[in-house]
Amino acid sequence: MSPDVAAAVSPAVVGGIRVEALDAEAVARIHEATLDVIETVGVRFPSERALDLWEAAGATVDRGAEVVRAPRALIERALATAPAAYPLAARDPRLDLPLDGRHVYAATDGCGIEVADLATGERRPSGVADVAEIARLADALDEVAFHWIPVSAQDRPAPSRSLHELLACWANSTKHVQTESIVTAPEARAAIEMAAAIAGGRDALRARPVLSMMQCTTSPLGQDGGSVDAALEAAAAGIPVGFMTMASAAFTSPTSLAGTLVVGNAEVVAALALLQIAAPGCPVYYAAAQTAIDLRSGAYTGGGPEDFLFGAATNQLADFYRVPLSMGAFATGAKAPDWQAGVENALSAFLASAVGSDMLLGLGLLNGSRIWSHEQLLLDAEIFSIVRAMLRGIPVDDASLALDVIASVGPAGDYLTAPHTRRHMRELWRPRFMDRRPMGVVEAEGGGPRAWANAKARELLATHVPEPLEPLLAAELSRIVHGREREAGVETAPTIVEATAAAGAGR
Amino acid sequence: MNDTAFEAMRRAVVDGDADAAAAAASAAIAAGIPPLVAIDEGFMPGMKEVGAGFAAGDLFLPDMMLAARAMQRALNVLEPELQKAAVERAVAGRVVIGTVAGDIHEIGKNLVGMLLSTSGFEVHDLGVNVSPERFVAAVQEHRADIVGLSALLTTTMTGQRTIIAALQAAGLRPPVKVMVGGAPVTGAWASEIGADGYSEDAMGAVELAKRLVGAGEAAR
Numbered sequence: 001m002s003p004d005v006a007a008a009v010s011p012a013v014v015g016g017i018r019v020e021a022l023d024a025e026a027v028a029r030i031h032e033a034t035l036d037v038i039e040t041v042g043v044r045f046p047s048e049r050a051l052d053l054w055e056a057a058g059a060t061v062d063r064g065a066e067v068v069r070a071p072r073a074l075i076e077r078a079l080a081t082a083p084a085a086y087p088l089a090a091r092d093p094r095l096d097l098p099l100d101g102r103h104v105y106a107a108t109d110g111c112g113i114e115v116a117d118l119a120t121g122e123r124r125p126s127g128v129a130d131v132a133e134i135a136r137l138a139d140a141l142d143e144v145a146f147h148w149i150p151v152s153a154q155d156r157p158a159p160s161r162s163l164h165e166l167l168a169c170w171a172n173s174t175k176h177v178q179t180e181s182i183v184t185a186p187e188a189r190a191a192i193e194m195a196a197a198i199a200g201g202r203d204a205l206r207a208r209p210v211l212s213m214m215q216c217t218t219s220p221l222g223q224d225g226g227s228v229d230a231a232l233e234a235a236a237a238g239i240p241v242g243f244m245t246m247a248s249a250a251f252t253s254p255t256s257l258a259g260t261l262v263v264g265n266a267e268v269v270a271a272l273a274l275l276q277i278a279a280p281g282c283p284v285y286y287a288a289a290q291t292a293i294d295l296r297s298g299a300y301t302g303g304g305p306e307d308f309l310f311g312a313a314t315n316q317l318a319d320f321y322r323v324p325l326s327m328g329a330f331a332t333g334a335k336a337p338d339w340q341a342g343v344e345n346a347l348s349a350f351l352a353s354a355v356g357s358d359m360l361l362g363l364g365l366l367n368g369s370r371i372w373s374h375e376q377l378l379l380d381a382e383i384f385s386i387v388r389a390m391l392r393g394i395p396v397d398d399a400s401l402a403l404d405v406i407a408s409v410g411p412a413g414d415y416l417t418a419p420h421t422r423r424h425m426r427e428l429w430r431p432r433f434m435d436r437r438p439m440g441v442v443e444a445e446g447g448g449p450r451a452w453a454n455a456k457a458r459e460l461l462a463t464h465v466p467e468p469l470e471p472l473l474a475a476e477l478s479r480i481v482h483g484r485e486r487e488a489g490v491e492t493a494p495t496i497v498e499a500t501a502a503a504g505a506g507r
Numbered sequence: 508m509n510d511t512a513f514e515a516m517r518r519a520v521v522d523g524d525a526d527a528a529a530a531a532a533s534a535a536i537a538a539g540i541p542p543l544v545a546i547d548e549g550f551m552p553g554m555k556e557v558g559a560g561f562a563a564g565d566l567f568l569p570d571m572m573l574a575a576r577a578m579q580r581a582l583n584v585l586e587p588e589l590q591k592a593a594v595e596r597a598v599a600g601r602v603v604i605g606t607v608a609g610d611i612h613e614i615g616k617n618l619v620g621m622l623l624s625t626s627g628f629e630v631h632d633l634g635v636n637v638s639p640e641r642f643v644a645a646v647q648e649h650r651a652d653i654v655g656l657s658a659l660l661t662t663t664m665t666g667q668r669t670i671i672a673a674l675q676a677a678g679l680r681p682p683v684k685v686m687v688g689g690a691p692v693t694g695a696w697a698s699e700i701g702a703d704g705y706s707e708d709a710m711g712a713v714e715l716a717k718r719l720v721g722a723g724e725a726a727r
Contacts, residue, residue, distance in 0.1 A: 416568060416573075416618070417523075417569065417572045417576050422523065422573060425567060425569055438707030439707060440705075440707055440711070441707070441711070
């Protein structure tokens with residue numbers, strides 16, 4: 001099959017609706033409290049490299065506890081060098097995403113561990129072929145602007161797993177890839193080498209980063225050592241890197257929402273400051289997916305009014321620090337594409353988008369980001385398309401007031417046959433999966449949103465062929481992945497995903 | 508030569524351009540194209556194209572209505588010619604429609620009327636607030652195959668039952684089929700009052716009317 005129509009990206013444009021969860025005074029108080037926490041309580045950085053950097057910069061370092069206490073001036077000076085705007089580049093330059101504060105770019109969610117089979121609905125452990133298939137499906141959706149690693153390639157060895165996942169995404173989509181699954185410096189170095197091969201060298205990668213990286217903090221007030229080391233590699237290479245707090249109210253952060261914001265903010269701000277100390281001016285971003293635990297089980301919920309408020313509040317913090325935000329939305333706790341999934345994903349996506357989160361995660365996962373569902377991906381895309389339409393707001397001008405057509409139709413007429421209607425009717429949002437059929441038709445024909453999403457996923461997978469990697473480039477990416485495997489003593493044979501890519505086939 | 512004329516007719520309907528449709532109809536008369544040929548080979552292909560686009564989800568209700576209106580304007584121009592030539596256009600069926608007594612809502616009924624009319628039905632629209640007596644008289648006068656009863660309110664929809672009873676009393680049932688519609692109307696209501704059919708939207712009403720005349724012919 002030859003490549004079909006090029007992949008497209010259609011982000012939400014911010015501005016038509018204004019939502020504010022925190023006023024300026026509240027943001028200032030959270031900032032002050034955060035600096036106080038970093039200076040007096042400290043943040044744990046279990047990484048020699050990080051502790052050396054902090055010490056050299058003038059922070060108080062407790063080597064035994066691996067805790068850093070940094071004076072506010074140091075933090076503020078470091079954050080000031082972070083760039084406010086930069087692009088996430090794509091294999092296809094037409095799909096580059098300028099992080100300019102005016103767009104909301106949605107991505108696939110990650111990193112799931114099971115996949116709900118499209119035919120049987122049964123769950124099975126995820127593998128590298130799933131990563132490839134999901135990337136190809138997401139490539140076909142204009143609501144998906146970039147990829148997270150959607151599921152874990154559990155059939156690949158741990159030391160090279162994240163690299164196989166990257167290769168599978170790049171081989172099946174021309175869009176930007178943001179990996180959240182790299183947690184060691186050696187993997188980070190190999191991933192950067194792969195990205196440089198795609199971009200055309202290290203300098204080209206710095207100018208057009210086709211890869212970005214997301215690391216998780218370890219709440220409360222901690223980091224993972226390997227993640228910090230990997231982030232420092234990204235900062236040195238100039239590829240965008242962010243830290244995500246998943247502070248969970250009543251478990252890993254205070255029960256009060258403001259207290260949870262402070263704890264998460266201290267984790268992220270301290271990490272971003274470290275990256276600026278290591279590589280001043282490197283592109284960094286704020287990332288967050290705070291939650292309130294389920295009080296019965298202690299589990300991460302993936303939805304609820306507190307989560308939605310965190311989604312509304314966090315971009316105000318990121319704006320205060322003048323860095324882009326990657327916000328966790330969607331990621332329902334529902335077990336199937338159902339009522340709960342619709343409520344949680346619609347509210348979280350709307351609030352995080354209305355405040356202008358630059359990056360929005362993530363479509364397609366169920367059960368608190370554990371189970372991948374193609375159906376959910378398409379239904380989430382429809383939710384994002386609704387949000388995108390809402391963000392356009394209500395323009396009021398001579399043309400939209402439509403006085404001419406109001407006069408021409410007059411009282412008791414109708415607007416169905418007014419030329420104005422036909423000219424503008426395609427500006428109205430139209431559903432792909434919402435069931436607006438008459439009741440009698442539904443009763444006679446059956447079907448409905450989930451069945452249609454299933455059919456659409458099958459259709460796209462049967463027809464969509466992304467622009468393949470150049471065979472030589474695909475071989476080079478494989479060489480890097482297997483080089484890392486040899487280093488780690490876990491070399492494996494090339495996968496079907498690699499073989500397909502090296503053959504220059506789009507699928 | 509005629510191909511260009513037919514193309515202009517088809518185009519006018521597809522574009523929903525009523526003025527162009529009327530002009531194309533006048534041009535057909537001037538060029539000596541028989542009105543029936545103009546309808547069947549010029550305007551109807553446009554209607555079919557729009558109908559297919561609607562069925563495929565590419566076109567919407569305003570497209571259908573604009574096409575129907577253009578078609579209607581062309582028919583208005585061509586009909587006197589048909590009469591002059593004493594040619595009767597084959598109609599799919601004769602339909603009398605109206606909004607029942609006490610109810611003045613007409614947008615839904617007009618939609619159904621327009622779509623029926625451009626789908627080949629001869630439509631006699633009695634307007635709003637129509638008494639049972641007027642329905643009966645119109646059915647007799649126009650030798651209608653179908654009566655369409657519209658009601659928007661739960662308080663007026665009971666009038667649909669009264670009209671069916673009046674048609675019965677006049678000896679017009681069951682040959683004359685009754686279809687009912689309106690926001691409060693359901694399939695269960697249609698059965699309860701002895702109507703022959705019900706549709707939730709205008710496109711469905713056209714399909715229903717076609718089924719009902721088919722059934723009527725088969726019964727004869």
